[in-house]
Amino acid sequence: MKHYLFLHWQSARIALVKILRQPVGSLLSLAMLSVAMALPLSLYLTVMSVQDWVGKLTATPQITLFMEQSAEEADIAAVGSALKHHPRVKGYTFVSKKQALTDLEKRNGLNGLTEGLDANPLPDAFVVTPTSLEPKQLELLQKELSGLPMVEEAQFDASWAKRLYGMVDLGKHLTLFLALALGVALVLITHNTIRMQILARRDEIEVSKLIGATDSFIRRPFLYHALWQGLLAGLVAWGLTSWLVAVANPAIAEFAQLYNEQVELRGLAPLELALVLAGAVLLAMLGARLAADHHLRRVSAS
Template sequence: MKHYFYLHWQSAVQALARILRQPLASLLNLLMLSLALALPLSLYLTVQSIQDWSGKLEVTPELTVFMEMASEPADLAAVESTLNNHPKIAEHQFIDKDQALMALESRNGISGMAQGLDGNPLPDAFIVRPASLETRDLDLLQKELSGLPMVENVQFDAAWAERLSQLLKLGKHLSLFLGIAFAVALVLVTHNTIRMQILARRDEIGISKLIGASDSFIRRPFLYHALWQGLLSALLAWGMASYLIAVANPVLADLARLYNEQLALRSLSAAELGLLLLVSALLAISGARLATDHHLRQAQAH
C-alpha cells in the first residue's frame, strides 16, 4: 500500500515539475483557462452579492398615492374614506407633507429646504398596502386609485423589485451558460494538451508497453498533469475575480452611498472555493482521461 501511494506521489511531483520546466507555455495555457473561468465566476459573485443585498430590502408591494399640491383637507378626507372602505386594500397610512419634508431633511443631514425652495415642494401622500399581491389586481388597483379626485399620481413602489428579480434571473442563467461553456473549454483544452504530450512521448509509452506497463501506469502522469492544470487555473481565476472585486468595491460603495445604501461585492467562501477547485480538477482529469484512453485504444488496435 505504501508503494502504491508513493507511485502516486511521485507522479504528482513529476507532473508539477514538468509544468515548471516549461514556464512560458504553461503560463499561457493557464492564463487562457483562468480568463475563461474568471468571467462566469465574476458574474456569479456579482449576482449573488446583489441578491444578498436585495434580500435585506423591504419588497412588499406598496402603492403610494400622491395628492395634488392644491388639495384641501376635505379632499384628503374623501380619499381616506375611500381607502378605508376599499375591499382590495389591507391597510394604509397617511404621510403629511410637512412630516415627509422633515424626514427627508433628517435622512440627508440638511435643514431649511423649504426656505431655499420657496415652500414645501412635497405633496401629501397615502401609503397603501394591497390585500392581493397578484400583478393583475395591483394594476387594477393602481388605475382605480389614480382616478380619485385630487390624486395626481399613484406609484407602484415594488415594481422595481420585480424588475430586479428578473435581472437576477437573467444573470443566473447567463452565469450557468458561461459556466457550462468554461467546462467544455477546459475539457477540450486539457484533452488537446495531453494529446500533444502523448505524441511527444510516444516512443517512451511504446517502450513501457513492451516491458509490461499497465494502462493505469501509463495514464497516471498525464492525469496528474491535468490535475495540476485544473487546480492552478482555478486558483488564478479566483485571484482575478478577487482583484476585480477589490477594485470595484470602493466605486460601488461610493455609488450606493448616494442612495443611502450599502452594497459590496463578496468574494468566494471557503466552501465555494473548495467546490471550484474540485470541479475544475475533475473537468481537467476528464479531458486527460479521454485523450489517454483514445491513444491506448489506438495502440491496442495496431
C-alpha cells in the same frame, strides 16, 4: 494498498514538480484556464448579489400614493380614513410635503434647496403597506388606490424590482450558458495542453508500453497534471473574482448610497468554492483522459 497509494502520491508529486519547473508554459495555460473560469464566476457572483438585494426589496412591497399639489387637508384626511378602513391595507404612513423636503435636504446634504424655488415642489404622500404580497392582488390594490379622490398617482415600488427580477433571471441563464461554454473550453484547453505533453513524451510512452506499462500507468502522470492544473486554475480564478469583488465593492457601495440602498457583491461561499474547484478538476481530468485515450488508441493501432 499502501504501496498503491504511494505510487499515486509519487505520480501526483512528480506532476506538480513538472508544472512548477516550467513556469512560463504552465503559466500560460493556467492564465487561459483561470480567465475562462473567472468570467462565469464573476457573472455568477454579480447575479447572485443582485438577486439577494432584489429579494430584500420585494420582500416588503409598498405602494406610494402621491397627492395632487392642490390637495387640501380635508382631501388628505379623506384618503387617510379610506386607507384606514380598507380591508387590503395593513398600514400606512403619511409623509407631508414639508417632511419630504426636509428628508431630501437631510439625505443629500442640499441645505437651502428651496431657496431658489417659489414653493415646495414635492407632493404629500402616503406609503401604504398591503396585507397581501401576491402580485395580482397588489396590482388590483394599486389601481383601486389610484382611483381615490385627489390622488395623482399610486406608485408600486416593487414593480421595477419585479422587472429587475426578470433581468436577474436572464442573468442566471446567461451565467449558465457561459459556464457551460467555458466548461467545454476548459476540457478543450486541457485536452490540448495534455496532447502537447503526450507528443513531447511520445518516445517514453512507446518504450514504456513495450516493457510492460499498463494504459493506466501511462495515463496517470497526465491525469495528475490535469488535476493540478484544474486545481490551480480554480484557485487563481477564485483569486481573480475575489479581487474583482474587493475592487468593485467600494464603487458599488458609493453608487448605491446615492439611492440610499446597500448593495454589495459577495464572494464565493466555501461550499461554492469547493464545487468550483471540484468541477474544474473533473473537467480538466476529462480533457486529459480524452487526449490520453486518443493517443493510446493510436499507439496500439500502429
